[in-house]
Amino acid sequence: MEDKILFKDESYKIIGICMNVHSSLGTGFxxxxxxxxxxxxxxxxxxxxxxxxxxxxxxxxEKLNKTYRVDFLCFNEIIIELKSVSFLHDNFSKQLQNYLKATNKKLGILINFGEKSLKYKRIINL
Known part of the structure; x- marks a missing residue:
């Protein structure tokens, strides 16, 4: 049985662009x-x-009155949550997981520009 990576090509493009941005700008912004x-x-x-x-x-x-504003919604399916912090705390992942559940989106990518090398985490809404 072949494992399918959710939005593999789209994720690869997004993360590649983020890596290039991080390489150019570095940390601190x-x-x-x-x-x-x-x-x-x-x-x-x-x-x-x-x-x-x-x-x-x-x-x-049931639709709530409150809404959530994502940093980016790419390909109308992937929530991109940006951070610029010294490390990715578990609360960020949990928060993104909740956003995925609440919005019925299947994939979120948490991206941190605040560390020496770009850190990212794919979060899947099961």
Whole structure:
């Protein structure tokens, strides 16, 4: 039985762009700077995205009044959550997992520009 990686090619492109951005800028900038540069790079590389996209949140099938604004929604399916911190705390992963559940999206990628090398974590909504 062959293992299928969810949105493999799309994830590879996104993470590759993030690695290039991290290689160019390094650490120490605010998330907003990395976000602006990623917007430029996503456009340049024909990655379909919506920046600061507002997503509806559901609980037991009922739409809530509260919404969640993602850093990026790429390919209309992948939530990108950016961080610029010294390490990725487990709470960030749990938070992204909750966003995936609440929005019914299948994949989130947590990306941290704040460490010496780019750190990322794929979070899947089962």
């Amino acid at each position: 605010l998330e907003a700077v990395y976000s602006e540069v990623l917007e430029i790079e996503f456009k340049k590389n024909n990655i379909p995205f919506e920046k600061e996209k507002k997503l509806e949140i559901f609980f037991n099938g």
